[in-house]
Amino acid sequence: MTTPTLYIFSGLPGSGKSTLAQALAKQTGAIYLRIDTVEQALRDLCQLKVEGEGYRLSYRIASDNLKLSLNVIADCCNPIQLTRDEWQSVASLAGADYINIEIACSHREEHQQRIETRLNPIANLILPTWQQVVERHYESWSNTAESSNVVRIDTAGQSIEASSAALFHQLKLAR
Numbered sequence: 525m526t527t528p529t530l531y532i533f534s535g536l537p538g539s540g541k542s543t544l545a546q547a548l549a550k551q552t553g554a555i556y557l558r559i560d561t562v563e564q565a566l567r568d569l570c571q572l573k574v575e576g577e578g579y580r581l582s583y584r585i586a587s588d589n590l591k592l593s594l595n596v597i598a599d600c601c602n603p604i605q606l607t608r609d610e611w612q613s614v615a616s617l618a619g620a621d622y623i624n625i626e627i628a629c630s631h632r633e634e635h636q637q638r639i640e641t642r643l644n645p646i647a648n649l650i651l652p653t654w655q656q657v658v659e660r661h662y663e664s665w666s667n668t669a670e671s672s673n674v675v676r677i678d679t680a681g682q683s684i685e686a687s688s689a690a691l692f693h694q695l696k697l698a699r
Contacts, residue, residue: 535627540679554595590618
């Protein structure tokens with residue numbers, strides 16, 4: 525039996541993170557967990573002011589699936605070292621490997637245009653404004669000890685297909 529892998533995505537809203545995470549799920553057949561979906565479900569069903577609950581619930585769902593030897597994709601902003609450490613702990617405790625993937629859009633105007641024109645696929649979810657994205661606390665992986673072990677994809681100026689191909693190439697996945 526092969527060791528399962530937890531693919532841990534990080535990046536600001538509008539960077540292309542969910543698009544690439546979904547492409548990876550289609551390519552690999554991995555379980556796809558989108559934190560936005562989990563958090564909005566908690567708001568809708570439990571009337572919660574969601575803070576860390578969505579992540580904590582997703583850790584448990586990911587762990588259950590990794591223990592079944594299923595690969596899992598965590599689609600989340602994952603903006604701080606605390607959540608990154610927790611995801612890695614989920615993988616380790618489940619006996620799984622993990623790969624950290626940081627998605628960015630380095631072209632400011634393109635990133636802003638994406639934020640201002642994107643469609644909302646999750647009912648009732650209030651998407652962030654460009655100003656909220658700019659002001660959001662996000663710790664770059666380049667400032668961490670693990671920075672050399674992070675797969676980085678810059679989606680600026682690239683098609684979805686080109687960004688997906690770059691991701692699959694770095695992950696050594698045949699297309």
